[in-house]
Amino acid sequence: MRATRAIIHLDNLRHNIRSIAGRLRSAGGAPVPFIVAVKADGYGHGAGRVASVAREEGAEGVGVATVEEGAHLRDVGFPGRILLYSIALAEEAAAIVELGLEPFVADRHYVRALAEAAEGSAAPRALPVHLKIDTGMGRIGCRPEEAAELAAEISGERWLNLAGVCTHFPAADSDDQSFTYQQLERFQQAVETIRSRGVDPGCLHAANSGACLEVDDASLDSARPGISVYGYYPSHDQRRAVELKPVMELESRVVFVKSVDEGETVSYGRTWTASRRTRIATIPAGYADGYNRLLSNRAEVLLFTGEVAGASESAMNRSESRTARRVPVVGRICMDQFMIDCGPDSNVRVGDRVVLFGPDPRGPDAEELADLVGTIPYEVVSQINHRVPRVYHSGR
């Protein structure tokens, strides 16, 4: 296997799921069911493994963004409920039915397409759908005043089942929750209009990670956390209500070491010049792995020197604590490689391990890298692509 790999710490995933689930409480104080977002291949962590751990940890389902993502989960044998969080095309309706996905719906045309596909399937059964109401996200969802009409249409379809009614929060991760509370009120009012039409709205759900961690009233009948199960808060503005542990560790190994003299430059565009003679190591990872090129001359990695190749894991852990050190990325990050400045006196050797980001508090995490390039941890982890093998550690 190549040197660059993403270690997925499933023990941290379990810890995060338990921490978030432990915070969710209904108005009556009972635990609240939850659905884990595994779209974008489990935010880059591997949807199949994340989905099965989530199920073991009590999730009542998982959420995907595309029909293909749902098909992948079925291919790897995931037997649980799969919610389709985005709107698909009407022509994908047959596949949705076939795979037993539970789509979000927000307009009549799509509802009809799904009903027809469900009726036309070889063994027709009622397809569960979730009516999405736009209470302020401005993305998908019917208007609150249309919700009762649409809910009545769905419940009038023989081959559809209104499994739930839901909404989404654009600002639940901010330090001001007033907009989220306004949305909740709009949502509850819309749900009342549905009930007053004599239609059972099913399961009410709204809370993304921001709301799960911050807004107790948002838990409703079920919650939909995503980024928090992968170990990150959705934003800096949010109070650290529970301890979350990053799940992905992007690691690599030094494949080449050399000395460069003062005045010599490193990498494309010659953007970095050595100010002294120093030891430069080459790391076989680059922007084509999802390590953002904007991190050039900005990021640091955690370098482990002095490890004995082939040493047992426990011996390595002992030596790591003595020898782990942050060193800077120098010069432009290339498609497949980048360089680090290990310092003039470094004993860095080929084979030494580096961590580009991960849970080790001494090194960078995805939030630190996100800050350096003006994005969010979601993008940093989900950009690590299929060229990087995933290695699953259970931590047991």
Ligand SMILES: *Cc1c(COP(=O)(O)O)cnc(C)c1O
């Ligand atoms: C991605 C997603 C979530 C999870 O959001 P996080 O901010 O990652 O917790 C919840 N609901 C919907 C509809 C989503 O698309």
